Amino acid sequence: MRRRLAALALAVALGGPALAVQPDEILPDPALEARARTISAELRCMVCQNQSIDDSDAPLAKDLRVLVRQRLQAGDSDEGVRDYLVARYGQFVLLRPRLEWETIALWGTPAVLLVFGGVLAWSARRRARAMETEPLSEAEERELRRLTAEDA
Structure with missing residues (x-):
């Protein structure tokens, strides 16, 4: 031992x-x-x-x-x-660079891009949900069939 x-x-x-x-x-x-x-x-x-x-x-x-x-x-x-x-x-x-504007920009850019990407994804999802529609009621379906039959 x-x-x-x-x-x-x-x-x-x-x-x-x-x-x-x-x-x-x-x-x-x-x-x-x-x-x-x-x-x-x-x-x-x-x-x-x-x-x-x-x-x-x-x-x-x-x-x-x-x-x-x-x-x-x-x-x-x-x-x-x-x-x-x-x-x-x-x-x-320097192995540990000083905290200056250049280093703040260097280290902060990925965080800013991540937040920007998150905002874009949230905005796109919100627009997609706004474009989703509810199914037509029976009265709306009859009216749609009537209108398309007139056009034909």
């Missing part, structure tokens, strides 16, 4: 995300390195597109990690580093 638990613990420990940060990128100041890792985990690799630059081995991700560390060493705040990268690469560089 202990062997199974040890094997499971080892699998869990080794099964986590492999960080692509190279030893030559690591800053000597642990506080700056921790800030760099936090920022890097929030930035999208432009090559992989579904990974943070901290997890990606792509050369562009390495360049972005180095750039983040350079900006931090230059004295930029965490938000200043993010603002710099957004100004340079656009909102797409």
Whole structure:
């Protein structure tokens, strides 16, 4: 039983995300390195597109990690580093884009289209029900037969 638990613990420990940060990128100041890792985990690799630059081995991700560390060493705040990268690469560089008009439009359009489609379906069903007629009474059927017999 202990062997199974040890094997499971080892699998869990080794099964986590492999960080692509190279030893030559690591800053000597642990506080700056921790800030760099936090920022890097929030930035999208432009090559992989579904990974943070901290997890990606792509050369562009390495360049972005180095750039983040350079900006931090230059004295930029965490938000200043993010603002710099957004100004340079656009909102797409953020794994969680900021709530702005562009992102509201992007995420709100499907909901608006769904509501619009629902209104159209309701309107069409309402018109179809309005076009349904009641059956003719016996007097109306006799009158209809009389009128059609006259025309023939």
